[in-house]
Each structure stands twice: as C-alpha cells, then as structure tokens.
Amino acid sequence: MATLPTGTVTFLFTDIEGSTQLLHQLSDRYANVLAQHHQLLRAALETYHGQEVDNQGDAFFAVFARAGDAVSAAVAAQRALAAHTWPEEGQVRVRIGLHTGEPTRTDSGYVGMDVHRGARIMAAGHGGQILLSHTTRDLVENNLPPGVALHTLGEHRLKDLQQPTPIFQLEIKDLPNDFPPLNTLSRRPHNLPVQLTSFIGRESAIQEVKHLLSSIRLLTLTGAGGCGKTRLSLQVGAEVLEDYDDGVWLVELAPVADPALIVQTVASTLGIREQGARPLLETLIDYLKPKTLLLLLDNCEHLLEGCAQLAHALLKSCPTLKILASSREGLGVAGEQTYRAPSLTRPDPKLVATLPLEQLTQYEAVRLFIDRAVLTSPHFSVTNQNAPAVAEICHRLDGIPLAIELAAARVKAMSVEQISTRLTDRFRLLTGGSRTALPRQQTLRALIDWSYDLLSDKEKLLLARLSVFAGGWTLEAAEKVCSDDAVIELKPEA
Structure with missing residues (x-):
C-alpha cells in the first residue's frame, strides 16, 4: 500500500444499503455482485487519486489528499453504480459520506474523532446519497464537478458525537436526489440541551452506564456535588437516544423546592396538561404506559422521598419506561441500581x-x-x-x-x-x-x-464529630467519637 497522506485529508466512507437483505435475495450470486461493486468503486478511487485504507465486506474506507478529488470520486462512483446493470431482484444502492479533518496517522491507517465523524455521516444517508460534513463543504462549494449542486440538510445529532453536526447533500443531475429523512438521532424526540463545552474523558463510565441501562429500569448516578453526575447523565442520554422510540427527556429538579410539584414538573416537561379534577399522576401514567422512553431525573437529592414515590408509581405501571436519575444518594426504590460517578483520572x-x-x-x-x-x-x-x-x-x-x-x-x-x-x-x-x-x-x-444544608440535624452532628479526623477514618474510630445514642441511630439508615 502506498504511503497514506498526512495533515488535512478527506475521508470517503461507503456502505451498501440493505446488504443483508441483498445477500438473502441473491444467495450464491451475491459474491459476484459484490465483486462488481468493488470494481466500480475502486475505479472511481483510482481515477481521482484516492487510496483505499480499509474495506470490510460491502464497506469501503478511502482517503484523499484533496477534498475536490474526494467529491469527484464520490460522484463518479454513484454515476457508475447507477449505470451498471444489476440483477433485477438485487439493485445495489450505495450511501457515501465525506469528511475532512486532521486525523492521527498510524501504521495501520488513521485514528481520531475525524474517522468516527466520517463514518457516522455516511451511516446517516440512504442508498444513492452522498453526504458531506461542513469542513468538506467549505473546501469544495465553489469548485463542484459539472452537473453537481450542494443542498443543506441542517444540523443533526449523530451517534456517539456530542455536538450536532451540519450535513450537506450532493445533488447529481439525472440521478435521484429525493431521499427520506436522514438516519440520525434527531429523528427521536427529546429535549436534551446542546452542550456549550466538550465532554472530557470517562469513556469507560459512559459504557458502563449504558450497559447497566440495557438491563435495568431505574439507575441512579450518585456522587458528591460537582463530580459531573448531570453531565454524565446528559451524555449517556444523547448516546442512547436511538434506543428509545419516544425519546429521552430531561426533567430538571434543581429549581423545585416543593415535593408536591415533582409530578407537575415531569408532566410539564412532557407537554402533559391536567384533565379537570383527575389526578395529574394518573394522566401522566396513562401517557407513559405505551411509551418506550427514558426519563432523566436530574438533581433528586433534595426531593428524595417524592422522587422515590414517583419513580415507583411510574415504573410499576409503565413497562417500557426507564429512569436515569442523578442524586447525592440513591432513591431507595425496589429494583434500583446505583452507580457512583467516578472522579476524573489524575496524575500523581x-x-x-x-x-x-x-x-x-x-x-x-x-x-x-x-x-x-x-x-x-x-x-x-x-x-x-x-x-x-x-x-x-x-x-x-x-x-x-x-x-x-x-x-x-x-x-x-x-x-x-x-x-x-x-x-x-x-x-x-x-x-x-x-x-x-x-x-x-x-x-x-x-x-x-x-450539600450541608441537605443534611438532617443528626447528620450534621455526625459530620461535626467526624471533623476531628484530618483524613479518612475506620468504623471503629468513628464509633469512639460518635458513640451517643443520637448519632448511633443514624447507622441503620446509612
């Protein structure tokens, strides 16, 4: 393989839409069709100076030193694929994604977020469609091949990418240019805020929380104030959005001081209104019962009892509802699992x-x-x-x-x-x-x-007694300085 370019490069990703179904339809003929597909794509890459980085089955990953060459190759590939004679029951339709960035070059290819972004942009498309990131668009918009135009598709949330991504489509004369909505997370309803700063680290924590959510219905992220529970919850919510047909909904409880307003806050978040004299909780349950939905209950620590009662009522009546809560401590509901949000790794x-x-x-x-x-x-x-x-x-x-x-x-x-x-x-x-x-x-x-104001009087007394220790302490040492009945009563609740 020739030396791959470094610095600013443009990636081209391809994939056959519905390749598994195509395999079933063509059976033994699929291998020959796939070989023809490979030949057409490689001809386009070679003509416009592209280098094949990898291919897996029906998917190609190529790189270009110039964004204009990548666009020309993508257009040539779609024209060649459209002009080719395929089996009547097995039309090959390929989606293509282009992204320009400055990835890290390795012995085996490239690594970095630019690789993931290019692959996600391609995966958002449909067979016959060419999608571009804004970085590629900026480089080619004034120098497109003849018969090609750019169309803006707006910003979209892509899986595993925190910030919404502007996506553009190349429209090729005499080829189909009308496609269904993109396969992006934006198609799921949600109220997740766009983050103004980047999410740093805790990749393993995200994966652990996602894994736990796949098998349980109430997960509470716990930890001290400032440890990033809310941000971790929002990041997980964005990454699992496509798993919930009825979306992911953030309920911000920090401003709520009265436990009686918890149900109203959740209902308001979901756009549910009171129905006469009927209890709002019943209306909320009826709304959520058929939904496949994730609720993010954020900042529950000052409303523990009310949040626990609501979670119990909703989960026992709504079989496909899940709740990801964040709190200084667990809600104490049957079936709940807690996950302590980890601190960031730091050097000695x-x-x-x-x-x-x-x-x-x-x-x-x-x-x-x-x-x-x-x-x-x-x-x-x-x-x-x-x-x-x-x-x-x-x-x-x-x-x-x-x-x-x-x-x-x-x-x-x-x-x-x-x-x-x-x-x-x-x-x-x-x-x-x-x-x-x-x-x-x-x-x-x-x-x-x-945090201190959330403590009960007995907990404040316990904290004051424990303040005599400069560092940590053992249970035995704590019992020596906290031995009166008023403090010992806290132990069964701890």
Whole structure:
C-alpha cells in the first residue's frame, strides 16, 4: 500500500444499503455482485487519486489528499453504480459520506474523532446519497464537478458525537436526489440541551452506564456535588437516544423546592396538561404506559422521598419506561441500581518529572483543565515548566470536574503555579463560575453549603464529630467519637 497522506485529508466512507437483505435475495450470486461493486468503486478511487485504507465486506474506507478529488470520486462512483446493470431482484444502492479533518496517522491507517465523524455521516444517508460534513463543504462549494449542486440538510445529532453536526447533500443531475429523512438521532424526540463545552474523558463510565441501562429500569448516578453526575447523565442520554422510540427527556429538579410539584414538573416537561379534577399522576401514567422512553431525573437529592414515590408509581405501571436519575444518594426504590460517578483520572504529582508531556495530557483531569483554560486564555498550553503545577492542581482537587473548571477559569489572571499555591485557601480561590450556572455551581463554597444544608440535624452532628479526623477514618474510630445514642441511630439508615 502506498504511503497514506498526512495533515488535512478527506475521508470517503461507503456502505451498501440493505446488504443483508441483498445477500438473502441473491444467495450464491451475491459474491459476484459484490465483486462488481468493488470494481466500480475502486475505479472511481483510482481515477481521482484516492487510496483505499480499509474495506470490510460491502464497506469501503478511502482517503484523499484533496477534498475536490474526494467529491469527484464520490460522484463518479454513484454515476457508475447507477449505470451498471444489476440483477433485477438485487439493485445495489450505495450511501457515501465525506469528511475532512486532521486525523492521527498510524501504521495501520488513521485514528481520531475525524474517522468516527466520517463514518457516522455516511451511516446517516440512504442508498444513492452522498453526504458531506461542513469542513468538506467549505473546501469544495465553489469548485463542484459539472452537473453537481450542494443542498443543506441542517444540523443533526449523530451517534456517539456530542455536538450536532451540519450535513450537506450532493445533488447529481439525472440521478435521484429525493431521499427520506436522514438516519440520525434527531429523528427521536427529546429535549436534551446542546452542550456549550466538550465532554472530557470517562469513556469507560459512559459504557458502563449504558450497559447497566440495557438491563435495568431505574439507575441512579450518585456522587458528591460537582463530580459531573448531570453531565454524565446528559451524555449517556444523547448516546442512547436511538434506543428509545419516544425519546429521552430531561426533567430538571434543581429549581423545585416543593415535593408536591415533582409530578407537575415531569408532566410539564412532557407537554402533559391536567384533565379537570383527575389526578395529574394518573394522566401522566396513562401517557407513559405505551411509551418506550427514558426519563432523566436530574438533581433528586433534595426531593428524595417524592422522587422515590414517583419513580415507583411510574415504573410499576409503565413497562417500557426507564429512569436515569442523578442524586447525592440513591432513591431507595425496589429494583434500583446505583452507580457512583467516578472522579476524573489524575496524575500523581510525584511522578510528573518522569512523565513525558504526551502521557501527562492523557489524564482526564489534565485534559479538562487544559480545555477549560484555553476557553479563558486561548494561548494557554501545558509545558515542561508548568506541568508540575497543573498535575498538583488536578491531584489536590481530587479530579472533581467542577473544582477543576473553577480553577481553570483563574488562568486568565494567574499562572498555574500561582493557582496551585493558592489552593490552600480554595474556598476563596475557586469562585467565578459561569453566571448561567446554578448558584451552587458558581463557587466551591456554595456547593459545600448546598450539600450541608441537605443534611438532617443528626447528620450534621455526625459530620461535626467526624471533623476531628484530618483524613479518612475506620468504623471503629468513628464509633469512639460518635458513640451517643443520637448519632448511633443514624447507622441503620446509612
């Protein structure tokens, strides 16, 4: 294989629509039809200087040094496929996706999000259709082949990609150009917000939560404030959207102070109105009973009893409903499983001197710090000089996303060395979060205050007693300082 191009390249992905059905229809003749398909595609690639990176069955992955060549090859391929004589009961219709980016070159091909984006764009299409990303469109819109035009299809959510993707279609004269709606997540109803910042790390956590959701109906993400429960829930919701015919719906409970308003909040989110004197919960159950739907109940910790009662009522009556909740603690409902949201991976400051920068910046906490620091100071970067301070910040903040984001926001006014030094007074330092965030997410002190206010009087007494320990403690040690009856009564509830 010739040396593959590096730098900015354009990927071309292809796939035969309905290939499994085609195999059943053609039986023994399928192999010959597939060989003809391969011959036509390879001729188009060769004519326009494309290089075949990989092919698996009926799918091709090719690369071009020039976006214009990739477009010409795609158009030539569709024209050749349309002109070819196929078996009457086995028409071959190929979808093609093009995307331009700067992937990482490896010995076996390419890796990186650009590869995934190109494949997802192709998968959104239909047989005979050519789809482009906006990066490819920008390079070719003023230099299209004769008889070819561009049509905008709007922004679409693609599987495993966080941000909506603008998609464009090439319209070829004398070939079909009317296709059904794209096969994207946008076809599922939802109210998931578009995230303004990137989701960093926790790929394994996402997969674990998705796996758990596949087999249980009530999963609660737990963890301390600021650990990223909400963001993890939203990311999972976006990635499993296609699994729920009736969508994924976020119910934001943080602003709700009265437990009596929980049902009303859920109903309002789903667009359900009260029906006379009929209890709203009954109306909600009737609406959800036939639905295949995922509810994201976010921030349940201050409404635990009410959320538990609602979850129990809905799940026992709505067989294809699932709930993904987030809370400081579990809801305590039969059938519930809890999953503790993990902190971001972080380096040991003692080992930083032995780590190359490339390895240091693979830690999730460091990646998040860099990403958010660049938002406030575009020229920020991790160097051999400031790497120890960055590692120290991420380590001392325990890989907690909110704390790291608040620290990164200080880069516009301080060096990372200064930030690290001032972490001894972190309540004064870690302020100035997003003005659009909830008040408790704007400063570390507000976050701690919110958590403390959720405690009962007995829990506050227990916390005060345990504050004599500088680090962790054993159960036996805790019993020594918390031995009176008022505190011991908490143990069965813990």
